[in-house]
Amino acid sequence: MANLLVTGAAGFIGVNFVYYWLREHPEDRVVGLDALTYAGNLQSLAEAQQDPRFRFVHGDIRDQALVERLLREEAIDTLVHFAAESHVDRSISGPDAFIDTNINGTHSLLKAARSVWLDGDGRPHRFHHVSTDEVYGSLEADDPPFTESTPYAPNSPYSASKAASDHLVRAYHHTYGLQVTTSNCSNNYGPYQFPEKLIPLVIINILHGRPLPIYGDGLNVRDWLYVDDHACGIDLILHKGRVGETYNIGGHNEWTNIDIVRLICGLMDERFAAEPDLARRFPDAPQARGGAAESLITYVKDRPGHDRRYAIDATKTGAELGYRPQETFESGIRKTVQWYLDNEGWWRAVMDGSYKDWIDQQYQERLANSG
């Protein structure tokens, strides 16, 4: 039986991880810690909050005293650290929050873990740090995918802040003996993802009949992974991974942005054809007027410093831990489209909150820059 502290538990991957863990590990208890920034949504954890094995704590990872108290009072032996500022575009327009949360916040957690676990009762423990493939920089079209030994070359304030946090985690293992593991994962998709990220943004913009902004030439490549396969990879690392190691998690699933947007457009056209009620629910969607989603595709000014290609080589994680993604992209993307159609209340609530101002501002800027 394990007692987990999950930071960033109300964000996209944190929420999916909490549900995964409660489902797969009935003996365990999970405490979710989240500051509920614009990206955190307590609604997403409504079902988990019915479960006596789960407790939600509203708080900041930079509050070292709070984290120390939780580690002691809840007898936490496993900390899974998701909490972060995670959106590259926001890191370009306002990097400070990324330094505060991703670097200082991670350091604060490490200090709390060291104080309670190493200087305290010396109990067996694990600090798992969730990182990203973006720390490795950008690949050319014919480069081999990133391995765990690819040198770090982060290009955005977001990826630089994640790289700094990875180094701090490594240093706390090397210097103090904290029992750490780190995973570097590729782009996730699935339920509960905030509609500032490409896949939910495209689905929801189609439903509103809004332009689908494609940065630059649309030929940037990302390696997409269904979010439960990320949770499963972390599970394997926690149970079978070697302390002090880093493990890559990826989907062997590279797509250009324009192809992925076209794929989603086709799936949305299919859904409208199969479910006449969608035209009534979403009268602004092009399909409701006999059109096709692709008509909304709009090329806009590129993201500054936009990384061309990410791709993960997860051979080590497969060979050592038996990791293999379970969800095919075909089934995962269909499930995701269906989830957003079935959970209109969830995304409307997100979009009507303070987050709406950001969406509107981005939308106006993209329109002004479209060409």
Ligand code: NAD
């Ligand atoms: P997200 O933005 O959806 O969620 C982040 C969560 O962290 C939010 O609930 C937010 O409220 C919380 N948070 C932010 N600052 C906090 C603070 N100071 N204290 C406590 N909570 C705070 O992000 P996500 O997409 O779920 O990503 C989770 C983690 O996975 C991040 O570390 C990210 O770098 C990493 N990651 C994400 C992806 C991806 O494709 N989304 C891929 C690889 C790695």
Ligand code: DAU
């Ligand atoms: O690779 C892992 C990373 O994936 C995570 O570490 C980040 O937290 C996560 O946000 C994600 O970063 P990306 O920048 O790759 O994701 P995003 O969904 O913002 O963009 C995906 C691609 O689509 C990227 O090449 C930019 C492009 N894009 C994005 C948006 C929002 C567009 O062309 N138009 C858009 O409107």
